[in-house]
Amino acid sequence: MRQLHHFWLSPFSRKVRLVLAEKKLEFELKAEPVWERRDAFLSLNPAGEVPVLEEEDGTVLCDSTVICEYLDEVYTDTPLLGADAKERAEIRRLVAWFDGKFNREVTDHLLGEKLLKRFFSTGTPDTKILRAGRTNAAYHLDYIGWLFERRNWLAGEHLTMADIAAAAQISVIDYMGDINWSKHPRAKDWYMRIKSRPAMRDILADRQASFPPSPHYADLDFE
Amino acid sequence: MRQLHHFWLSPFSRKVRLVLAEKKLEFELKAEPVWERRDAFLSLNPAGEVPVLEEEDGTVLCDSTVICEYLDEVYTDTPLLGADAKERAEIRRLVAWFDGKFNREVTDHLLGEKLLKRFFSTGTPDTKILRAGRTNAAYHLDYIGWLFERRNWLAGEHLTMADIAAAAQISVIDYMGDINWSKHPRAKDWYMRIKSRPAMRDILADRQASFPPSPHYADLDFE
Known part of the structure; x- marks a missing residue:
């Protein structure tokens, strides 16, 4: 069986x-405690980071973008990266936006302060950093809304890797309850659409007793 | 004419x-003063970052990885991303290593402290951050050496995007004189090989009078 660390x-x-x-x-x-820097895991990925995918044929793939590009090349039934070079460039631009800019400006701040500080007992969340993360989130949600007003999905007519990269980030900060959805109705419409896909079910069922999700986290309609 | 911002x-x-x-x-x-956040540039790339490539047909491409993937798809004469999905996964893993890990652990520290603090007059370099950047650089140069002992180029038999991503980062910190090459003979052999390519000439000719390069920056043999 294929394994995802x-x-x-x-x-x-x-x-x-x-x-x-x-x-x-x-x-x-397979849950990987990356902070333990286990030798067995470092031999799979010397960068010591998740995700790592082990294919059934023994191929080991590291880095989410590398894995996603590989999966889209090898399993072509549901293409997620577009039909030609220009479409791919727009989809990848948005993937880079959410993986890079959104993650750096929003998720890193909120996740770092709320989850990691609690988990590693390294202090209480810094309200200035939390505020910065939330302010940046509002700007990114406006961008999602702006795109969704003009397109059926974020990169165009079909669901693509761009929507998936965005949903991956948004689902993390929505778990922590850091989005005021009433202020972002267009972005909310987009998120409701992607939340209702069967592929989201496992993500929406994720929860840890010691760090429970926001009340609306798994709701398909929410405020 | 194609333009690179x-x-x-x-x-x-x-x-x-x-x-x-x-x-x-x-x-x-075209040099872009990104810190000015010019409207004309933001309309090309709402992320406000370089590089941005304008193709002659008007196609605008943002983000270095997006641009490089596009160029390799459209201009196939000198393939830089490998021949099949597994080769591409290894090349892209190393690109992600240098663009992500190396940049975050080394270049950001050294460039931020040395160039940006001087340029924007925001203080003197923090020696602790400089030391962290240099310590991390040594570890990355060892990894380059380890790869180059086993392979003809970083990702395998041929020069690929992996070598280019590595050379792009290394050339920046070597400009600032932050590499003790005598401690990394294998990495030095690799860098000498890529430095001698005609494609490196323009990069090695780069210099700013107010922030001059290290003495050996453009030398094809160096200590």
Whole structure:
């Protein structure tokens, strides 16, 4: 069985889980405590980061973008990266936006302060950093809304890797309750649409007793 | 004429310059003062970052990885991303290593402290951050050496995007004189090999009077 080494609240792990689910590829999740820097894991990925995918033929793939590009090349039934070079460039631009800019400006701030500080007992969340993360989130949600007003999905007519990269990030910060959806009705419409896909079910069922999700996290209609 | 909006000491701009040069595609450089957040530039790339490539047919491409994937798809004469999905996964893994891990652990530290603090007059370099950047650089140079002992180029038999991504980062920190090459003979052998390629000439000719390069920056043999 294909194995995905992951961390449940890592947006990059979630991106790969969504791609595997959209492509109806079976896989087993293996939680990896990356902070332990286990030798067995470092020999799979010297960068020491999740996600890592082990294919059944023994191929080991590291880095979410590398994994997603590979899966889209090898399993072509549900293409998620577009039909030609220009479409792919727009889809990949948005993937880079969410993986890079959104993650750096929003998710890193909120996840770092809320989850990691609690988990590693390194202090209480810094309200200035939390505020910065939430302010940046509002700007990104406006961009999602702006795109969704003009397109059927974020990169065009069809659901693509761009929607998946965005949903992976958004689902993490929505788990923590950091989105005021009433202020972003267009982005909410987009998120409701992607939340209702079967591929999102496992992600929406994720929860840890010691760090429970926001009340509306798994709701398909929400405020 | 194809135009590349860039910043001379941005490793990501350098990566695209190297790919264009390896593929013998002509282009004009346009320096972009990203910190001014000019409207005309933001309308090309709402992320406000370099590099941005404007193709002659009007296609606008943002983000270095997006640009490099596009160029390799459209201009197939000198393939830089491998022949099949597994080769591409290994090349892209190393590109992600240098663009992500190396940039975050080394270049961001050194460039941020040395160039940006001077340029924007925001203080003197923090020696702790400089030391962290240099310590991390040593570990990455060892990894380059380890790969180069086993392979003809970083990802295998041929020069690929992996070498280009690495050379783009290394050339920036070598400009600032932050590599003790005598401690990394294997990595030095690899860098000498890529430095001697015609595609590197423009990069090695780059210099700013107010921030001059290390004495050996452009030398093809160096200590």
